[in-house]
Amino acid sequence: MGAVDRIAEAVRPLAERTPEVTAVYVFGSTATGRATDKSDVDLAVLLHPDPGPAFDLLGFGVEAEKVLGKSVDVVVLNRAGEHLKYLVRRDGILIYDRDPQARRRFDRWSRKAYQDFLHYHRRYVQKMKEQLRRG
Numbered sequence: 001m002g003a004v005d006r007i008a009e010a011v012r013p014l015a016e017r018t019p020e021v022t023a024v025y026v027f028g029s030t031a032t033g034r035a036t037d038k039s040d041v042d043l044a045v046l047l048h049p050d051p052g053p054a055f056d057l058l059g060f061g062v063e064a065e066k067v068l069g070k071s072v073d074v075v076v077l078n079r080a081g082e083h084l085k086y087l088v089r090r091d092g093i094l095i096y097d098r099d100p101q102a103r104r105r106f107d108r109w110s111r112k113a114y115q116d117f118l119h120y121h122r123r124y125v126q127k128m129k130e131q132l133r134r135g
Contacts, residue, residue, distance in 0.1 A: 008095035020055040025092035040071040082117040
């Protein structure tokens with residue numbers, strides 16, 4: 001059993017008993033196969049569109065650390081920046097999917113948002129380069 005499979009097996013029950021969680025991805029060095037014994041585990045959590053104040057991010061992270069026996073970094077995809085969402089979509093491995101339709105909707109929306117972000121980011125970089133050339 002690979003590292004991602006072990007993580008999925010340990011984290012799924014935690015996600016199942018946390019109703020605000022729609023999907024969970026493993027990303028970062030574990031997902032790309034570059035993790036070492038000292039690497040933490042990066043989890044990206046997609047929450048129900050209206051999770052309310054009930055979701056306890058810190059508690060979810062602490063519980064994940066207990067079941068994995070490793071340091072865990074948890075990010076909420078709904079609140080993440082466009083570039084991080086892109087990295088999770090590109091390299092992340094889906095390990096829990098309570099609502100595939102909601103996850104696909106979020107994925108489509110975040111892809112569009114990333115394309116919009118790229119357009120403005122490229123314009124910004126171009127303007128900065130022009131300013132640097134001018135001194």
